[in-house]
Amino acid sequence: MTHKPIRKAVFPVAGLGTRFLPATKAIPKEMLPVVDRPLIQYAVDEAREAGIEQMIFVTGRGKSAIEDHFDIAYELERTMTDRGKDISVLEPTRLGPGNCAYVRQQEPMGLGHAIWCARDIVGDEPFAIFLPDEFMHGSPGCMAQMVAEYNRVGGNLLSVLEVPHEQVSSYGVIDPGLAQGKLTEVKGLVEKPKIEAAPSNLIISGRYILQPEVMRVLEHQGKGAGGEIQLTDAMAQMIGNQPFHAVTFDGARYDCGSKTGYIEANLAVALSRPDMADEVRAMAQRLVG
Template sequence: MKPIRKAVFPVAGLGTRFLPATKAVPKEMLPVVDKPLIQYAVDEAREAGIEQMIFVTGRGKSAIEDHFDIAYELQTTMGERGKDMDLLDGTRLGPGACVYVRQQEPLGLGHAIWCARDIVGDEPFAIFLPDEMMHGSPGCMKQMVDAYEKVGGNMISVLEIPREAVSSYGVVDPGTSDGNLTEVKGLVEKPAVEDAPSNLIVSGRYILQPEVMRVLETQEAGAGGEIQLTDAMAKMIGQQPFHAHIFDGERFDCGSKVGYLKANLALALERPELAKEVRAFAVDLLN
């Protein structure tokens, strides 16, 4: 069983739900308290032992590259002024730790992952959707990697949601369960409520075997006229072990404005230097 050393971050989306904020700033660079969404995802990957971050970008995403680059002027100025240099630790990943690939057409998540095929090579790899902020300790991917080392194969993170909301997500057809692991018998992308096999939804973290790239090579467009990663994964079920891992933590859908605001409030209330003032303001506002 090969270890999970590489992770793909599909970050080429236009972020239209957050316009006009995302006209010039990538949605992945929107901050939750004082750290951008993409940084939370990369920190989660590093905690899980992942060594190489593969960013599938598009036009206007150079801010992501700048964020993980060395900023000599900033570091020099902070050093001269005695500022805390630890604040920049998470943004310095080292030589070879970041790779950038361009998705030239918005053809869907499956296509974005396929764009990273040459860098992934013949290794199993992780996928992070930065919009899905998974908050817990240990992190979602660390929990998944620990489970993967026991069962191998393919693995997806799942959450249980109200059945009436399933038509916006990829939904799992579950088999037998063992603790936080559930066998995956099938996957359906954005089904009608009455056709959904369960209320377990795919929640933005994946561990996949490299064979998925060969499936995506000939994958036709699915729901929404896009090449869906869910459709490609469904074809691998029965060919390799496939499990769903129920994340022990909290998920914030930062692709929506309400979810993004919830994440800011929840994380601010966990910060000792912010919690008292934020809580008092929230109470005053509600009153």
């Protein structure tokens, strides 16, 4: 059975990044670097690896640096070329004409509202969602793993990770059904359950493939937790009406919305790179010792 391909991805990047103030006073949190690439670049690279063609950024005030990052920097490239420097390092930052779109979320009304702001660009197609501060580190990338499963079963998919049971109350958790390999049927979603009431220890981890019908649900979605329009509430309404599965990501997740998670991501990426792993490992051992 063939399914409509996943050609578009939505990146909700309108958040204020208050947990990283004052660093994020003038710089979007999505532009904070993990070693030498900003968080948003990792997410876009993950999307490209999965075969996604169009990147849709839902931005807010003060986010113009994201647009500049994915544009051509004529002056920089000319200066580097004149000085004999290699500009191939900038190649991943270029998004071709028509391959990126920007839409403004004027008010901070929640993740569901941010996704709904992209409805006209998404159109009547299934689409991916990336939360860039959920840094997913693995090969193949998280979305490539999800697209492979989507091509088999279609419908809606969430990325999940297994965590210790004592941590489940900090996350959204799935109520699992039949499991086959890394694919698990989703019977329900529970936001930050009590440990004793959690239906599983599989947490939702910042990557989604959703059918366009979610936009119609979001259009009439009332405010939920925190007085915001929640994507989780809209997805919960779709369960039972459309196929819904979770894909257990084979890789590591770092919460770059927290300072300690961000530092951990930098260390993990540095240790995975042959050009710096030995030096960083020795440095870490000196600091810890």
